[in-house]
Amino acid sequence: MTTINVPTREDVTPANQQIFDQLKGKLGFVPNLYATLAHSEQALGSYLAFQNAKSSITGKAREVVNLAVSQVNECEYCLAAHTVIGGMVGFTPDQILEIRSGRASFDARLDALARLARDVTERRGHADPELVDAFLAAGWTQENLVDAIVVVGDKTVTNYLHATTRIPVDFPAAPELKPRRAAAE
Numbered sequence: 001m002t003t004i005n006v007p008t009r010e011d012v013t014p015a016n017q018q019i020f021d022q023l024k025g026k027l028g029f030v031p032n033l034y035a036t037l038a039h040s041e042q043a044l045g046s047y048l049a050f051q052n053a054k055s056s057i058t059g060k061a062r063e064v065v066n067l068a069v070s071q072v073n074e075c076e077y078c079l080a081a082h083t084v085i086g087g088m089v090g091f092t093p094d095q096i097l098e099i100r101s102g103r104a105s106f107d108a109r110l111d112a113l114a115r116l117a118r119d120v121t122e123r124r125g126h127a128d129p130e131l132v133d134a135f136l137a138a139g140w141t142q143e144n145l146v147d148a149i150v151v152v153g154d155k156t157v158t159n160y161l162h163a164t165t166r167i168p169v170d171f172p173a174a175p176e177l178k179p180r181r182a183a184a185e
Helices: 014-027 032-037 043-051 059-072 076-088 093-100 108-122 129-137 142-165
Strands: none
Touching: 014 043, 032 043, 032 076, 032 142, 043 142, 059 076, 059 093, 059 108, 059 142, 076 093, 076 142, 108 129, 108 142, 129 142
């Protein structure tokens, strides 16, 4: 099996070196998954622009989508990173585990979002119309629906990149998620 390396600053183009410097200044390091995007001259900058674009799905809501999608796609890298970020935005460890299972019983709006994000991911975009209706009934808008799907796409990109490259995870491992009971559905 081919090993995909994590490029260092010296391995990437000058444009990507500038992005590495910005990331290091902002985050204190360049996460391996971002560095891996720099194998392409354009992908890192394009991805960061996509990820940081204005959206109505921000903060806790964005982390709900990131965690639910990463769980469905079984991305150990993104689960590790977003478990850390989820804690930073105020979720408890138990809430993070519940969100990963596609639920958020502690908040009706976030629950509708988690359920929809999981369903959209599992069904490759063919969302259950009842979950779309429940999402809108929970107070989300059609703009939020579109933006939530964009966040699903954003997270799917990095989930797939890690699944393909298997680069080392440089965040603390996310706790294992216990299987859900059918009654929890």
